Amino acid sequence: MHYIRNIFEKLYRETARKEVTILLGPRQVGKTYLLKQLQSRLPKTRSSAFFNLEIPEDARRFIGSREEIFHLLTHAGDVVFIDEFHYLKNASQLFKAIFDSEAGIKIFASGSSSLQIHKHLKESLAGRRRIIRVFPLSFKELRVNLKNQTEDYYLRYGGLPGVTQETSYEERTNLLNDLLQTYLLKDVKSLIKEENMQAFNLLLYLLAQNQGSLVSANNLANQIGLTPRSIQRYLDILAGTYVLETLPSYSRNLGNELKKSKKYYLYDIGIRNALVKNFDTIDKRDDKGCLIETAVFLNLRLNLAPDEELRFWRTRDGEEVDFILLKNTKPVPIEVKSGAAETPVPSGLAAFLRRYPKTPRAYILSTSPAETKTTCGQTEIITKHWTKCEEILERPVG
Numbered sequence: 001m002h003y004i005r006n007i008f009e010k011l012y013r014e015t016a017r018k019e020v021t022i023l024l025g026p027r028q029v030g031k032t033y034l035l036k037q038l039q040s041r042l043p044k045t046r047s048s049a050f051f052n053l054e055i056p057e058d059a060r061r062f063i064g065s066r067e068e069i070f071h072l073l074t075h076a077g078d079v080v081f082i083d084e085f086h087y088l089k090n091a092s093q094l095f096k097a098i099f100d101s102e103a104g105i106k107i108f109a110s111g112s113s114s115l116q117i118h119k120h121l122k123e124s125l126a127g128r129r130r131i132i133r134v135f136p137l138s139f140k141e142l143r144v145n146l147k148n149q150t151e152d153y154y155l156r157y158g159g160l161p162g163v164t165q166e167t168s169y170e171e172r173t174n175l176l177n178d179l180l181q182t183y184l185l186k187d188v189k190s191l192i193k194e195e196n197m198q199a200f201n202l203l204l205y206l207l208a209q210n211q212g213s214l215v216s217a218n219n220l221a222n223q224i225g226l227t228p229r230s231i232q233r234y235l236d237i238l239a240g241t242y243v244l245e246t247l248p249s250y251s252r253n254l255g256n257e258l259k260k261s262k263k264y265y266l267y268d269i270g271i272r273n274a275l276v277k278n279f280d281t282i283d284k285r286d287d288k289g290c291l292i293e294t295a296v297f298l299n300l301r302l303n304l305a306p307d308e309e310l311r312f313w314r315t316r317d318g319e320e321v322d323f324i325l326l327k328n329t330k331p332v333p334i335e336v337k338s339g340a341a342e343t344p345v346p347s348g349l350a351a352f353l354r355r356y357p358k359t360p361r362a363y364i365l366s367t368s369p370a371e372t373k374t375t376c377g378q379t380e381i382i383t384k385h386w387t388k389c390e391e392i393l394e395r396p397v398g
Helices: 008-016 032-043 056-060 065-075 091-100 114-120 141-144 150-156 170-189 192-210 215-222 229-242 269-277 288-301 345-355 386-393
Strands: 021-025 046-050 079-083 108-113 129-133 244-248 261-267 308-316 320-328 330-336 359-364 372-376 378-385
Touching: 008 021, 008 032, 008 108, 008 129, 008 359, 021 032, 021 091, 021 269, 032 046, 032 079, 032 108, 065 192, 091 108, 091 359, 141 150, 150 269, 170 192, 192 215, 192 229, 192 261, 192 269, 215 229, 229 244, 244 288, 244 308, 244 359, 261 269, 261 288, 269 288, 288 320, 288 330, 288 386, 320 345, 330 345, 330 386, 345 359, 359 386, 372 386, 378 386
Parallel strands: 021 108, 021 129, 046 079, 079 108, 330 359, 359 378
Antiparallel strands: 244 261, 308 320, 320 330, 372 378
16 A cells, blocks of 8 residues: 655655665654655666565675675665664664765665664764654544544554554454564564563553653552663663653743653554553543543654754642643643643643743644634633644744
């Protein structure tokens, strides 16, 4: 099935650049598909070659000296695609040598595990490589590609491209469970001691169950029976393999604000639901609020510009705003509601605006289809349906 990905045109522009372009992201988000789509779009005047280093036949071609592999890559085509490149020994040295040579070869590479990739890229490739993150399908992409699907589909099965090709509940849920097990076996088993896999699995479940809530390594350690240091290492592994996204807290050092707390979100709602073993329709879910909040986070996260970042805000008294979008360090508070928006302004948002009265704009995202505007002090508050959260990310023209 052909998919339209918003990132594709950005990647295609990379074909004109000399730097090594590296696609990073968790398994099954479509990195291989994007590389093959790029290869098929190349003009006939540019020859190409595609290597997938998880395929034994391709992997065998890279058994040899550095000189032999350099010769292979510089004579394979004008554009060379290397899928799962972290299996390539001395990858950073080879990429550097090819970039610095007169061969004029453009390399696209992809990988799933940043822990392994960082080992390969420990030699500086500054100025020689461009890293691009690949995420699951956004809600907008899902709506474009699967016109018959709804919000309920996204909140149950997520945005992994392979899952969207399945046509039944059983096929979708089986595939999500298979992907979860494949991740554990392929990307994590080599990084975790065998005797600790059960504890690691429990950590994954607790993170999924408490997604979007404040998470403490000490509390997790007490529940699982490991040390806080071990828990933090596992959290780092999950983040390092792009399975876990970290959301830090926002503070301007005003009294009573949490400054070092974190929230965690799994990279795909379908994977999250597989962990908690619940694929029920959204109208029957007790965790509806968690799912919508996660959907908003994931769709904002994958569209952030270089001058933007996401945080959350909370005080020790429990006042909270789900997300703070920082654009050039200026805060834009975003509150998510699983029902119709509260009237008047939600208490957490009101508390934030009392502390930061010069905030020009704030948003409430809810399940109400109506878009409304109101004010709180100097702040304009805009209410939108949660599926329109990308509209918050305004982009300057030119």
